Amino acid sequence: MKSDKKHDAKQAEPSVVIVCRLEADGSKGPPESVRRYLLSDPEWKDRLTEGQYRVLRQGKTEPTFCGLLRTQRNHGIYCCAGCGLPLFTSEAKYKSGSGWPSFFEPFADENLEESRDTSHNMERTEVRCKRCSGHLGHVFTDGPEPTGLRYCINSDALLFVPQDKIKEAPAEAYAAAAGKLEKATFAAGRFWNVEEAFRTVPGVVETTVGYTGGQTEEPTFEQVSAEETGHAEAVEVIFDAGQISYKELLDIFWSIHDPTQDNRQGPDVGSRYRSAIFTHNTKQLQEARRSMDVQDASERFTWPITTQIRPATRFWRAEEHHQRYIVKNGSHHLKG
Ligand SMILES: [Zn+2]
Incomplete structure (x- = not known):
């Protein structure tokens, strides 16, 4: 029997896949290409x-009626415990009586x-996470309306993120990789482009775009654009330090903008477009x-670097x- 079924990182699998990300209000973002988590x-x-x-x-199955999330009733999102990709919502969860978390x-x-x-002499449809290929469970056709589907998922494959924590979802959802994930914050001109890079x-x-380095609490785009807040347009990058080093991120940072331009990047002028590294x-x-010295x-x-280096x-x-502005609108919107 195929009890030793493995889903190791395979070189042959595509390194980029199309998935939908979670928006801050819990809704589904547009399809976008992301790196697989291998x-x-x-x-x-x-x-x-x-x-x-x-x-x-x-690819094992946890014992029935044991999973911690089986009886979870709170409002929120169920993410992949391997890579944090949002997989199911509490709205689609229902009581199937199977002993495993079930979603329609x-x-x-x-x-x-x-x-x-076809393992265990059964004909079933296996469900895996698109981003990390982690085994989640199976889908059957004996579910309730409106889909008639029953996604029978192992609790251990999921992490639950409550609705009020969704804004912090990256940190919460990537708990499985805790200790390996670090945060870097860069400002290098218009944050749409920096995030895309x-x-x-x-x-x-x-990645998340936002405002930092200024004084105003809960700033809006309009306030930052009016240069009233002292904030820079910045991007917060959550990275797996086992996969990419902070130094390599710095190399990317230097390559995507001109760090010698003081308070501007090309046609974008103002202190909100300053070059800065928030450590x-x-x-x-x-x-x-x-x-920076290197x-x-x-x-x-040709000119001296003006990049600010400040504690975050x-x-x-x-x-x-x-967020994901270029994914949503295309790069043709960027002409200044
Ligand atoms: Zn995953």
Whole structure:
């Protein structure tokens, strides 16, 4: 029997997939291409609990009526315990009596991968996470209206994010990789472009655009644009330090803008477009300074670098229509 079914990172699988992201209000974002979250077997073992590993990476099924999320009734989103991709909503959860969490529809069809499973002498449809290929469970056709489907999912494959925590979903949802994920914050001109530059870099698991480095609490785009707040347009990057280093992110940062332009990037003029690195710990601060010295000493830039390096202060998430702006609107909107 295929009890040793594995879903290790396979070189042959595409490195980019189309999925839908979670918007801050809990709704579904537009389809976008993201890097697959591919880890080696030892890395998965290191990041997941024993139960999560057995389900997600070995394709095992947890005992019936045991899963912690089976009776969860709160309002929120169920994300993949391996990579944080949103998979189901509490609105689609129902009591099936099967002993496993059951849903009549996914958060987004795009976020699931289905395949024929003939193990255990049964004909079933296996459901996996699109982003990390983690095994989730199976889908059957004996579900309730309106879909008639029953997604029978292992609790250990899921992480529940309550509705009021969705704004912080990246941190919550990537709990499975806790200890391996770090945060970096960069300002390098218009945040739409900066987010797009970091979004699909391998090892980057989440990006958010927002405002930081200023004084005003809960700033709006209009206030920041009027230069009333002192904030810079910035991007918060959540990255897997085992996949990409902070130094490599700094190299990308230097390559995507002109750090010698004071308070502007091309046609975009104002202190909100300043070049800045907001560091989250002493190590980042030292690495950023060292990296800037290397860039300054190189022949790369004609003028001195004006980039500010500052300890990070509160990051205010920007309005939802600014998140993934280029995915939503295309790059033709960017002409200044
Ligand atoms: Zn996943």
